[in-house]
Structures are given as structure tokens and as C-alpha cells.
Amino acid sequence: MRGIAALCVGLPLVVGIIAVSSACSAEVRDFYIKTVHIDGTTSTKGDADHKAEPFPTAPMPEGGGLVLSKPDEAGKWRMRAFAFEPAQLVVKAGEPIRLHFVGIQGMSHSIHVKGEGVDERFTLTRGNMHTLELTPEKAGVIEIECYDHKPSMRGEIVVLAQ
Structure with missing residues (x-):
């Protein structure tokens, strides 16, 4: 890893744009968002x-x-409340992320992820996972909503400026 770091910071650009750009690109952050219910x-x-x-x-x-x-x-x-766990993620603009939605509780969830650069709908069932990759480019909020379990099953991705 030290060799890659040296390429990223110390050597002239002439050394290899292809190697430098791929070695220095941002790492994808993985998040696992579970469908749960809280019972009292x-x-x-x-x-x-x-x-x-x-x-x-x-x-x-x-x-x-x-x-x-x-x-x-x-x-x-x-009393039962359906929710996403976690319900809020915080990332930086330009940071690639991978969202893994995991169906744990509740038979089925009609989910909508919407915001700057993303508008995806999918159905998630118990025991399955749906993965979504994105790189939010602008500061703002990306909303996550389950249409089957309103108003409590909501989440958000807060995108901070770089």
C-alpha cells in the first residue's frame, strides 16, 4: 500500500496517469440498511x-x-413500528457508496430511493438483499421511503459538501 500512496502524492504526473487515477480513486463505502420493526x-x-x-x-x-x-x-x-436501521447515513459529496438493503422483518417492502442523481424503486422481501451503488455529487438529502409502512419507515442519506 505504501507504493500506491507514494504514487498518489510524490511522483510527477508523467509516471502513469492510468495507474495513479485508479489507485487514488475513492474507496466505496458499504452500508447495510436493515428492515426491522420495534415491538412494545x-x-x-x-x-x-x-x-x-x-x-x-x-x-x-x-x-x-x-x-x-x-x-x-x-x-x-x-405496539409495532416499522423502521430502517440505520435510518440516517452521512456521506461526503463525490464519495462512492454501496447500499445493501436487507429484508429482515416484514414480508415485503416497496422502497423508493430518491434525490439528486438517484431515483430507484424496488421491492424487497424477507431474506433477500438489494444493492444500489451511487456517488452523490451534490450536498443535500437523498430520501429513502417504504410505501408499505408509512409514516415511520423512512430514512435519509445526508450528503455533505466536500
């Missing part, structure tokens, strides 16, 4: 570890991303 469970009756919690009466927003399950016969109820 409790009971209207309580137990030795938790006080009783009343079932909420306010409706959840539409879209399938936030799910409230009514109490069962024993009074147990559940």
Missing part, C-alpha cells in the same frame, strides 16, 4: 414487573408503519 408489549392488567397500562384511544396514522394491536383476553396489547 404491555397489559391493561399489569403484572409483577409492570403497572397496568390502558389501551390508547387515539388512532394511529394511516400507512401500515405504526400498528396498534387491541388487547387479547388476558389484557395484553402490542
Whole structure:
């Protein structure tokens, strides 16, 4: 690796533009974005570890991303929120990145990645991976959204100026 570094910084450009340009190009950063859900469970009756919690009466927003399950016969109820993990990435403009979307929880996700230089839609199912390579050229935000689990299943790539 020292030889490549020497080519990048010390030798005249005449040494070899092809070798220098390929050896000095930015390394691709890999990110693994998982589809997950966060579950919270409790009971209207309580137990030795938790006080009783009343079932909420306010409706959840539409879209399938936030799910409230009514109490069962024993009074147990559940709250579920779908999310991307991580939900935010920070990269520099001009930095090549590789996004690996991994279907872990949730049977299917209709995902849209949109922003400067990218507009891709795909469906991701559990146990599968979809890879997207891009090099954001301008500062800004690239949005990631799952149309099946709005409003909670959103993410973003924050692109910083160089």
C-alpha cells in the first residue's frame, strides 16, 4: 500500500496517469440498511414487573408503519413500528457508496430511493438483499421511503459538501 500512496502524492504526473487515477480513486463505502420493526408489549392488567397500562384511544396514522394491536383476553396489547436501521447515513459529496438493503422483518417492502442523481424503486422481501451503488455529487438529502409502512419507515442519506 505504501507504493500506491507514494504514487498518489510524490511522483510527477508523467509516471502513469492510468495507474495513479485508479489507485487514488475513492474507496466505496458499504452500508447495510436493515428492515426491522420495534415491538412494545404491555397489559391493561399489569403484572409483577409492570403497572397496568390502558389501551390508547387515539388512532394511529394511516400507512401500515405504526400498528396498534387491541388487547387479547388476558389484557395484553402490542405496539409495532416499522423502521430502517440505520435510518440516517452521512456521506461526503463525490464519495462512492454501496447500499445493501436487507429484508429482515416484514414480508415485503416497496422502497423508493430518491434525490439528486438517484431515483430507484424496488421491492424487497424477507431474506433477500438489494444493492444500489451511487456517488452523490451534490450536498443535500437523498430520501429513502417504504410505501408499505408509512409514516415511520423512512430514512435519509445526508450528503455533505466536500
